[in-house]
Amino acid sequence: MAKNLNEELPMDDATQNVADSFRTQIRGWYGEYKRTLPWRGLRSFYPVWVSEIMCQQTQVATVIPYFERWMETLPDVESLASATEEEVLKLWEGLGYYRRARLLQKGALFIKDNGEPETFVEMLKVPGIGPYTAGAIASIVFDEKVPAVDGNVLRVISRFRAIFEPVDTKVGRSVIEQFVEKTLISETCPGSLNQSIMELGALICRPKVPRCEVCPLKGECLAFLEHVPTDLPIKSKKVKAKKWSPFAVIYRKGDKIALKREEDKNLLSGLWGVPIVEEKPEDVDELVVVRHQFTHRDTYYQVCVSDETAEMDYFSSEELKALPISTAMKKVISAYFSNGDIGDS
DNA sequence: AACACGGGGAG
DNA sequence: CTCCCAGTGTT
Structure with missing residues (x-):
């Protein structure tokens, strides 16, 4: 099989040591500082699915009350599949990107016919589930060794490895995904590792005001050691209203x-x-x-x-x-x- | 690759 | 004001 070497980062011993350090440090930090969330620790498909869809382009704190109300009203795939669209949208009212709610219900109907997906590839067939969400659910619920690259991960990894390739392009995104998949993800708790990177991005490695001094990765973070962390990630597109x-x-x-x-x-x-x-x-x-x-x-x-x-x-x-x-x-x-x-x- | 798609949090 | 948030689907 031909490999696209242009999109690969170095994988020598030094990089592996860095990866080991990354896992050790971030796991320790995550165990101590992770937020308590309604869906944290859940290991079944439906609630994790709902939480991931709700969190798309939406801050976690905003999602919490919506998630709790949703799970009380529509506690499983069957109840979602048989709900009216009006009821579904009413539960989503105020969250924005309302297509997510309608796709969630379409997904429930799809699952009713095809069964619950159990792998990354199967999840991609469900309406509303893209590469991020498939990776998140597959790793969290089924321990599959796949990356879940959201905005937090793009920021954390682009800074950690000083990746100046724009992250909102196919190539830039691929570099990040490859690093997580080939170098970072290990057999033990891939779901927790994915979540810990996102949590670090939300609490420490923040877009404008990163808290580098208390970051568990500061010893190995290339952006912190050699650059200005807030120069990363690079984004090429900017659309104005x-x-x-x-x-x-x-x-x-x-x-x-x-x-x-x-x-x-x-x-x-x-x-x-x-x-x-x-x-x-x-x-x-x-x-x-x-x-x-x-x-x-x-x-x-x-x-x-x-x-x-x-x-x-x-x-x-x-x-x-x-x-x-x-x-x-x-x-x-x-x-x-x-x-x-x-x-x- | 570029664009459409909501609303709110935070500097 | 600005940027961005546990992104996906369409063109």
């Missing part, structure tokens, strides 16, 4: 407003909200501008009211609390109910 000023139309009827489920192809698909349009409709009065910053869109909702009758379902402020509604739409709706009653008609 574009300004977006659509109209949010409140169709009112008495004390109720019209809401609809957002279409699949749109932002916030599956959630409920008022209609969002690019062009200003006829016969509406502008009420207020509500700003909401998405990652990719700095949004200025121009909230308008209309007394026309819309072909949608109408809800009172009490009734809409039962629906899954995004934080963005809650701001818009809240602006209407707090200001909209004052004035004309």
Whole structure:
């Protein structure tokens, strides 16, 4: 088999000694300082799966109450598979990246048909499970020797080995994955090793303010010894939010407003909200501008009211609390109910 | 490879 | 303001 030597890091004796030191130091640190988390120590597929999906692009502290409520309501794959999409999204309300919740349920249906995956390769077939999540579950639940490379691991390893290749490219990512898989991961508790690297990234090897002085790896960390740790990792892409000023139309009827489920192809698909349009409709009065910053869109909702009758379902402020509604739409709706009653008609 | 996809924490 | 968080799917 041909190997791509360009993507391999050195694997001499010195590197192996460094790897041994890494494992010893970080395991000791992890045993003493790891946070207590609701899913920490669990070794069955379902709760680990749910926790990993919830934690994608979301800080652990934010996830905890969502995870606990989710597990009380939908404690196993079967209950998730048979839940309504509305119920699933309501449990996810406020967490963001709502596609994760819908894919989680699709995954439950997939597992209902195909059985629970038990290997990294099988897990990749489940909707919503990518290389990180497959590695995390396979190593934590099934002791498979596979890396779980998230943002924390990219940062910790790029600093530890002084890897200046951009980590948000195929090559850069591969270098990190190869180092973890070929050099770092061992037979003993691969899941704990993966988790310990992530935990170190979250608590010590932080993006802006790393706590190098108390880091268990400072003796071998090339970024700490030879460079400026905060120069790493290198990231090549940087996308800036574009300004977006659509109209949010409140169709009112008495004390109720019209809401609809957002279409699949749109932002916030599956959630409920008022209609969002690019062009200003006829016969509406502008009420207020509500700003909401998405990652990719700095949004200025121009909230308008209309007394026309819309072909949608109408809800009172009490009734809409039962629906899954995004934080963005809650701001818009809240602006209407707090200001909209004052004035004309 | 580049982009879409939410919301919030922290400097 | 900025960056980034236990990433994945689509184009």
